[in-house]
Amino acid sequence: xxxxxxxxxxxxETEDGAVLLHQRTGRYWQLNRTGVLVLRRLINGxxxxxxxxKLVVQHRADPExxxxxxxxxVDQLRAAHLVRES
Numbered sequence: 001x002x003x004x005x006x007x008x009x010x011x012x013e014t015e016d017g018a019v020l021l022h023q024r025t026g027r028y029w030q031l032n033r034t035g036v037l038v039l040r041r042l043i044n045g046x047x048x049x050x051x052x053x054k055l056v057v058q059h060r061a062d063p064e065x066x067x068x069x070x071x072x073x074v075d076q077l078r079a080a081h082l083v084r085e086s
Contacts, residue, residue, distance in 0.1 A: 002086045003042040003074070009082050011039075020082050029082060034059070038070055039077070048074060 005011060008024040017032040018039075031039060034055070041051040048070050055066040077083045 002045045003039075003077075003083045004086045005043070006081055006084055022080070022082060027080075029077075029080060035073060038073055039083075042074065042083075 005020075006022070008022055010021050010023065012019050012021070013036075014030075017030065017034075018036045020029045020031065021027075022029075037058075038051045038055070041054060042048070046054070049067070052063070052066040052070040055061045055070070056063050059066075061069075074083070
């Protein structure tokens, strides 16, 4: 299921990736370039599996590690109320 940023969250690109700001809480989260790549793919409709496969192809990542990393990132973003399922 596609993800979207929570309505109270803004994303600003940086040299090294992006910063997410939850405007209601004032808390910031930093994503590296790979995290931004994954988040953008998920926002654009890719499944977690598709996003993980993109990491395998683009970065020659281990398939199991890529899958675990993508699922972990999504879990952390959801727990922090930064994203929600569309």
